Amino acid sequence: MGICGSTAIKRDAADAENDTDFSKAYTLDHRAELGTGAFSKVLKGAKRMPDGSSGLAVAVKCISKTAELKAEDIASLQEEVAVLRSIDHPNIIKLYDFFEEKKMYYMVIELMEGGELFERIVKKTFYNEKEARDLIRILLDALAYLHHRNIVHRDLKPENLLLKSPYNDFDIKLADFGFAKQVNGKSLDTQCGTPGYVAPEILKGTKYGSEVDMWSCGVIVYILLGGYPPFHDDNHAILYRKIKAADYTFEPQYWEQVSDDAKDLIRKMLVVNPDSRLTADQALRHPWFLVGDHELISRNLTSTLDTMKKFNARRKFRGTVRGVILTNKMAKGTF
Structure with missing residues (x-):
């Protein structure tokens, strides 16, 4: 799965700030882009705390559900999520959450700042x-x-x-x-x-x-x-x-x-x-x-x-x- 920064993706990522499961749980910093590729972008984000403050800093892979996203791309994404959910090792990147919404998939992963x-x-x-x-x-x-x-x-x-x-x-x-x-x-x-x-x-x-x-x-x-x-x-x-x-x-x-x-x-x-x-x-x-x-x-x-x-x-x-x-x-x- 690639990571890209098209106009459509920027619009869809902004839509996530509406009332969706993802946006209830996490915030996105659209100024902090960590990577780009074919159908998605990776942004810095944070866990929403009950008091409205920001919690754990995370990386969020925002994957646009475009017409170009093939069945095998979706299958690969689902396999990646299944694998990451099944493992827990100190030297393997962690998947915290995964959301499938109307226009986007969101993979919430460990933020690597080094x-x-x-x-x-x-x-x-x-x-x-x-x-x-x-x-x-x-x-x-x-x-x-x-x-x-x-x-x-x-x-x-x-x-x-x-x-x-x-x-x-x-x-x-x-x-x-x-x-x-x-x-x-x-x-x-x-x-x-x-x-x-x-x-x-x-x-x-x-x-x-x-x-x-x-x-x-x-x-x-x-x-x-x-x-x-x-x-x-x-x-x-x-x-x-x-x-x-x-x-x-x-x-x-x-x-x-x-x-x-x-x-x-x-x-x-x-x-x-x-x-x-x-x-x-x-x-x-x-x-x-x-x-x-x-x-x-x-x-x-x-x-x-x-x-x-x-x-x-x-x-x-x-x-x-x-x-x-x-x-x-x-x-x-x-x-």
């Missing part, structure tokens, strides 16, 4: 392997929680790792469950995700399950330690061929300061055969997580920061777009 994790990292002046490991442990713990409940996220990427506060580097939340799905084994076949992070089995058009999240997580681990993505090419056909072959390297000028245990974890996550790929539980038991803090603190990744700054600038320049349905060419196996 921005993207990667944006915070590149502002650091010092960075070490222990800091990276702490972040990765948090992400793996959230994935283990989801996978135990047979939920697959399907769109893990830097844009979806958000910070709750501008002042805490480790209060991270996994966000954007627009592609999340209940899964029973390898039962999914929809080709979705984001180029560069998508798993080989999705590109090959085979049935898949929660293992796809572990591949995407492996890509994120690689970036957090090396500063750049393992698979990169402006030509998507070449990019997808590299992914399907797990064609990546640890270039010495970027990886000499990273421990062998960390590289071993990546090798065991970026495995083409999903049955041989580490699960989240297995990854959390990897020897890297048993290495003493002092040893990893001594592994200075400040040079990784410089590389990551360049990667992050390119990523932002290309635009933070939502996970995309992969091309028909790919679906037909052209790649």
Whole structure:
């Protein structure tokens, strides 16, 4: 589901201030727009208190019921809401409320005021392997929680790792469950995700399950330690061929300061055969997580920061777009 700021949406959002269930429960700040996309916008809001004062600050995704909103978009929205209602984890964004009204859907979600994790990292002046490991442990713990409940996220990427506060580097939340799905084994076949992070089995058009999240997580681990993505090419056909072959390297000028245990974890996550790929539980038991803090603190990744700054600038320049349905060419196996 995209987020957009059309005139029609602005009018409909204003209508919410009339006597609706949503407007009885929440207020919207139309001056505080947090995001935009195809059919909706995200605004800052607040819980209405009985005395008329403002309570908990929230983010509200206002989705316009336009003619362009397809049945599959609505089904995806309903799936996202069902998934978020079924989970409660300190490192997964919370859904507080959901309203369906005459012209709009409203998703009331946890307000994340710290921005993207990667944006915070590149502002650091010092960075070490222990800091990276702490972040990765948090992400793996959230994935283990989801996978135990047979939920697959399907769109893990830097844009979806958000910070709750501008002042805490480790209060991270996994966000954007627009592609999340209940899964029973390898039962999914929809080709979705984001180029560069998508798993080989999705590109090959085979049935898949929660293992796809572990591949995407492996890509994120690689970036957090090396500063750049393992698979990169402006030509998507070449990019997808590299992914399907797990064609990546640890270039010495970027990886000499990273421990062998960390590289071993990546090798065991970026495995083409999903049955041989580490699960989240297995990854959390990897020897890297048993290495003493002092040893990893001594592994200075400040040079990784410089590389990551360049990667992050390119990523932002290309635009933070939502996970995309992969091309028909790919679906037909052209790649």
